[in-house]
Amino acid sequence: MPHDDVVVVGAGAIGLGIAWRSATRGASVTVVDPAPGSGASSVAPGMLAPVTEFHHGEYELFELNLVSSKMFPAWIAELESVSGMSTGYRRCGTVMAARDADDMISLRETFAFQQRLGMRSEMARSAEVRGIEPALGPNTRGGIHVPGDHQVEPVALLAALLSACEDRGVRFVRSGVSGILVERGKVAGLSTAEGERITCDRVVLAAGARSGMIGGLPPGFVKVRPVKGQVVELLPGDESVCPTHNVRGLDVYLVPRQDGRLVVGATVEEKGWDPHPTAGAVHDLLRYAYELFPGVTEMRFGEVRVGFRPGTPDNAPLLGPTDIEGLILATGHYRNGILLTPVTADRIATLLETGSSPEDITAFSPTRKTMKRS
Ligand SMILES: Cc1cc2nc3c(=O)[nH]c(=O)nc-3n(C[C@H](O)[C@H](O)[C@H](O)COP(=O)(O)OP(=O)(O)OC[C@H]3O[C@@H](n4cnc5c(N)ncnc54)[C@H](O)[C@@H]3O)c2cc1C
Secondary structure, three states, X not given: OOOOOEEEEOOOHHHHHHHHHXXXXXXXXXEXXXXXXXXXXXXXXXXXXXXXOOOOOOHHHHHHHHHHHHHHHHHHHHHHHXXXXXXXXXXXXXXXXXXXXXXXXXXXXXXXXXXHOOOOOEEEEHHHHHHHOOOOOOOOOEEEEEOOOEEOOHHHHHHHHHHHHHHOOOEEEOOOEEEEEEEOOEEEEEEEOOOOEEEOOOEEEOOHHHHHHOEOOOOOOOOOEEEEEEEEEEEOOOHHHOOOOEEEOOOOEEEEOOOOOEEEEOOOEOOOOXXXXXXXXXXXXXXXXXXXXXXXXXXXXXXXXXXEEEEOOOOOOEEEEOOOEOEEEEEOOHHHOOOOHHHHHHHHXXXXXXXXXXXXXXXXOOOOOOOOOO
């Protein structure tokens, strides 16, 4: 087995993004994954919405989301040009909609907060918001329009990343990694489920929600847990019942595809690795969607998908070197892994090239105690 500059464990959006960026900068890269593109990245609706995704106390994460969001258009243009494939990327903006007076109180708070942080958003009255999104229900009380938000189709993104990696000579090993081999505090390589040994002195662990389950590391070394999410996809039908922007309600979000499909997301469930879609989740998601867009009941049912977000104790990703020399983490992206792919790929590739973490990811060091809340 040849000795590579770097081995990436996991071929989701994060692992593939890092492999492509590092290979583009001249590194020889191997990616090990039994089923590339089969994890959370293939389930996510791909809403790229740093402003409407903002949660109190997550200011540093918001800033990183914003940096990545700004990188998206040029990153996608490069990816689509190298791969020759479309990723379904488009700038569609987001509308946050209030179905009743309670929702409206909450939206006003959100808007005031967005303004304090200098985010680009506009408050809209009932008639204005229905001018922006005519299919919204007649009871809609108002909303917030965020014109800068965008979306990508993650399944198409993964296909383009795989192709771009192959174009740059990334080697793929289709096996599960059973353990990281550590000798005298340094990475010595990997062992695969088939008993193969891959020798290397740098490993990037990007196995999504399974990152904490790789052998060879001390218990609790990678603090990532699976957070179950279910999404429903509705099939194209009458365009006039469907939104044209990303739409976020208080309990649901809707992501319309260019071909008329509509993705309705998402549950957030602490149920370990339970892989089953449930009637209750489908019922809730469709009911919340119907409260905003009554016409969605006319759409044909497509499918329900289940994925596992890589959650961390403070909801922020783990990015950078660890106490084991040569072991770098790029995982724990929780709700925002698709959005955070360009910045993660770029900064981890820089770390691999220069040996030090770029300044804007140092707050996300895997050796932090907990994220500073601000
Ligand atoms: C329902 C839902 C909705 C979401 N919505 C959005 C959204 O709208 N916008 C957004 O930005 N983010 C969203 N996310 C979050 C996003 O999907 C994740 O943060 C992101 O996909 C994580 O990417 P990843 O590459 O780290 O992990 P994954 O995509 O899970 O990839 C991990 C890879 O590691 C491989 N692997 C696992 N174990 C091993 C092993 N032992 N050896 C080798 N390989 C291994 C797997 O096969 C897989 O291919 C959503 C997630 C869910 C579940």
